[in-house]
Amino acid sequence: MNNTVIVRDYIIPADDFALAGEASSSVRKILTQLGVAPDIIKRTSIAMYEAEINAVIHGHGGKAHVEIDENKIFIRISDEGPGIADLELAMQEGYSTAPDSVREMGFGAGMGLSNMKKHSDILNIDTEVNRGTIVDITVFFNKP
């Protein structure tokens, strides 16, 4: 790829479950076309999809910004939703504030944040109540 950086920006629509995952699906296609290893694609897909779903469920939609260079993929999912009051608690498996309507869609099990952490190499969450949340996910193509 010779230092080329691929940059993509996506809008994540609010409360639209039919479209939730479009951005992740598009990024997945790009990584496949670039010939990135399947396990890296899967880890990236899971981490980004969880973040995207969260933005739909909790954040009233938001934005996804993606940068891919020869070493890594960086994904920033940002929303202007309610923010996370207790991040440490939210990181715990099984803790969820998702409403029943979300559970009926098959989500809201309280696994999202821990799953993002598990599948990314660097996960950084910047959140403030009533201001919003920014989730930064980095996955390296070759482990140092």
Added chain:
Amino acid sequence: MKITEIAETLNAEILTSNNGDIDVQTACSADLMSDVMAFSKENTMLLTGLVNPQVIRTAEMMDIRVVVFVRGKKPLDNMIEMAEEKGIVLLATQYPLFEASGRLYQKGIRGRGV
């Protein structure tokens, strides 16, 4: 196990037309997509009673090639189109989740989980 053999085992209807030569050895069963993403590993097939577009999305992200809807549930046309676009095969069976899983297990399909 080929798609046709899965369909026979579950007395299932094949809903997609792009059924290629997928050979399924592993599967997971769940109604909660969060758990599929958190606990499932390297499974080729998903059995679920949940019917919405996020099932197809989850399958896509998890490299799941075959989705079986249980308890007589049927996806809408837009879900079938979405699956065909992504090369995912959809089947529908009347069997409940436990029984569908058991029938496949008996035929040698195994789960790869936690």
